Amino acid sequence: MSWPVKFFTNPRGDSPVKAFLGRLDKPSLAKAIKTIELLQTHGTSLPPPYSKKLTTGIYELRTSGQVAVRILYAQHLGTYYLLHAFKKQAQKTPPRELQTALDRKAMLV
Numbered sequence: 001m002s003w004p005v006k007f008f009t010n011p012r013g014d015s016p017v018k019a020f021l022g023r024l025d026k027p028s029l030a031k032a033i034k035t036i037e038l039l040q041t042h043g044t045s046l047p048p049p050y051s052k053k054l055t056t057g058i059y060e061l062r063t064s065g066q067v068a069v070r071i072l073y074a075q076h077l078g079t080y081y082l083l084h085a086f087k088k089q090a091q092k093t094p095p096r097e098l099q100t101a102l103d104r105k106a107m108l109v
Contacts, residue, residue, distance in 0.1 A: 003043035004079040005036060008104050016104075017071060020085040024069065031063040032071065032085075039073070039080055054093055058083075058101050072101035076108045 007015040021032055038050050039061060053059050054072070061071040061082075068088035073080050083104040086097050 001043070003040050005040045005073075006079055006081055008081045008083045008108070010104075010107070017082040017085045025067065027065065028063065028067040028069055031065060032061075032069050035061045035063050036071070036082070043080070044075075054098060055102075057105060058098065060093065070097070072097065074101070074105045074108070076105070081105070081108060 007017050009015050021029055024032065035050055039046055049062055049064070051059055051061055057074050059073055061073060063069040070086055070088050070093065071082055072084045072093075073082050075081075081104075084097060084101040
């Protein structure tokens with residue numbers, strides 16, 4: 001089964017996650033795309049280390065390597081929305097990054 005995955009788009013029509021991915025080097029971009037494809041294929045059963053629940057309704061896709069990328073996502077009406085992305089620089093997800101994803105998730109309703 002294939003799960004629908006969409007990029008969050010803000011009211012101006014911009015997609016912050018697409019813009020972030022466009023700034024990555026080729027190896028990091030390839031890993032991020034592969035992880036998004038895994039989400040599309042496995043949906044809710046995508047296991048660690050690829051996906052991790054952060055808080056109620058917010059999950060992160062995880063890549064590793066020279067550049068560790070995190071893509072925060074949520075499920076809304078049967079579709080996964082890629083809400084926010086950043087380069088991992090600390091052990092824990094910074095509260096500011098999580099809040100950005102929560103704010104964008106609220107715009108989906």
